[in-house]
Amino acid sequence: MRFLDLAKDRYTTKKYNPNRKISDEKIQELKEILRLSPSSINSQPWKFIFVADERTKRELANASYFNKQKINEASHLVVFTAIDVVEKFEAQIHQYPLGSVSYYNQFLKPKGETEVKYWMQHQVYLALGFFLSACVRMEIDSTPMEGIQHEEYDSILQLKDYKTLFAVAIGYRDPSDANQPSINPKSRLPLEHIIQSL
Helix, strand or coil: CCHHHHHHHCCECCCECCCCCCCHHHHHHHHHHHHCCCCHHHCCCEEEEEECCHHHHHHHHCCCHHHHHHHHHCCEEEEEEEECCHHHHHHHHCCCCHHHHHHHHHHHHHHCHHHHHHHHHHHHHHHHHHHHHHHHHCCCEEEEECCCCHHHHHHHCCCCCEEEEEEEEEECECCCCCCCCCCCCCCCCCHHHHCCCC
């Protein structure tokens, strides 16, 4: 199938089939895909947490506002986190080629800790796009969500040196989900409003 067709089919799932789980094989494939995600200067300032344990998933669902039901019904929840300690990141990138470290030292580090953390978080969003594309290609439905209580997530997952940014519920849609494009067509701005060719 063409990627354009996949893009037309992909949507934010609102209702999952709780009785259908993603196979271990597909979960392992998704983990490897995330490991291979692109990032600026190969920075990889992230950790991805796959939650299948129902008790932990319920705890996180309770810290997710209106996303609670989706998380409880989904097969898995994937939590995307960014390094939150600049010194940890700097120790990590010293394993990389000299050019990458030089770029960081010359252009990023002088901007200060706050800007470096913002930059690291932006890299995690690159991985999100990669992940959502992989899911649709593997016929897995997904719901990216920023509507969560970040500090609660950090506490439940006992994160150290990392900070929760967002989560993605994954699984298989309930056939009655009213948000799927066959029932509720996608609403997007016209091409000429968002694309400029020079």
